Amino acid sequence: MQSINAIMDTSFLIDWVKYDKRDLIFNYYDLIFITESVLNEIRTETPLLWISEGLAKGRIKVLEEDKEVRRKALLIVEATRGLPIRSADYPEAVCLVFGKELRVDVLTENGGVFAAKEFLSEYKDVKVYRGIDLLYLLYKKGLLSDFISELKTYIKFTKHTYS
Amino acid sequence: MESIYERLARFAEEAREVRRRTANWEFIKTLPPKLRIAIEYYIETGDFREGARLAEMAVDEFLYFVKDKANVYDMS
Numbered sequence: 001m002q003s004i005n006a007i008m009d010t011s012f013l014i015d016w017v018k019y020d021k022r023d024l025i026f027n028y029y030d031l032i033f034i035t036e037s038v039l040n041e042i043r044t045e046t047p048l049l050w051i052s053e054g055l056a057k058g059r060i061k062v063l064e065e066d067k068e069v070r071r072k073a074l075l076i077v078e079a080t081r082g083l084p085i086r087s088a089d090y091p092e093a094v095c096l097v098f099g100k101e102l103r104v105d106v107l108t109e110n111g112g113v114f115a116a117k118e119f120l121s122e123y124k125d126v127k128v129y130r131g132i133d134l135l136y137l138l139y140k141k142g143l144l145s146d147f148i149s150e151l152k153t154y155i156k157f158t159k160h161t162y163s
Numbered sequence: 164m165e166s167i168y169e170r171l172a173r174f175a176e177e178a179r180e181v182r183r184r185t186a187n188w189e190f191i192k193t194l195p196p197k198l199r200i201a202i203e204y205y206i207e208t209g210d211f212r213e214g215a216r217l218a219e220m221a222v223d224e225f226l227y228f229v230k231d232k233a234n235v236y237d238m239s
Contacts, residue, residue, distance in 0.1 A: 043221035
């Protein structure tokens with residue numbers, strides 16, 4: 001069976017680690033990637049502990065950003081700058097580039113990333129999921145019994161709602 | 164038919180309304196100017212990185228403060 005991997009940005013990570021069933025993500029994905037620029041933004045205990053435990057278990061891996069990835073990410077930032085929504089910031093844009101290059105799912109709560117997918121045809125096939133989408137995927141896989149109830153719990157823990 | 168631009172603008176406004184509505188303004192008003200203005204900036208724009216920069220906090224420190232202390236919900 002083909003392994004399923006994902007890359008997670010700061011906006012997703014900060015919320016997801018507040019969820020009491022956060023480790024269910026490892027029942028869906030074999031490996032979670034985090035980029036250097038995302039890791040550099042994290043200073044508090046809860047996400048750092050979760051990352052360090054994931055690294056120790058080999059379920060999280062930190063990706064280095066090379067020159068070409070940085071160049072592509074900056075193009076995404078520039079392309080989303082004029083949109084009537086917050087642009088994709090550099091760390092999120094890097095995740096979208098890696099999502100395409102490594103063919104992994106992108107986990108984000110950044111609307112700019114979704115906008116980039118709509119406006120930049122080269123990224124249209126990248127699978128991008130929010131917290132609500134991942135909860136649904138976990139539910140469909142039988143890892144959660146009640147989607148609506150779990151979504152309410154997630155919103156309560158993370159103070160993040162969905163349109 | 165709503166264009167993509169119109170849809171994005173509508174979504175950005177809805178998210179701004181959620182942040183404004185859920186914020187604990189009484190608490191926010193008690194904060195020192197640097198932090199208060201940073202949070203107000205985040206509520207209006209959704210830009211947590213610039214908010215964190217204004218507050219001179221790490222991104223996660225800022226977002227957890229905004230959510231846990233100032234009760235600001237975000238929407239995506």
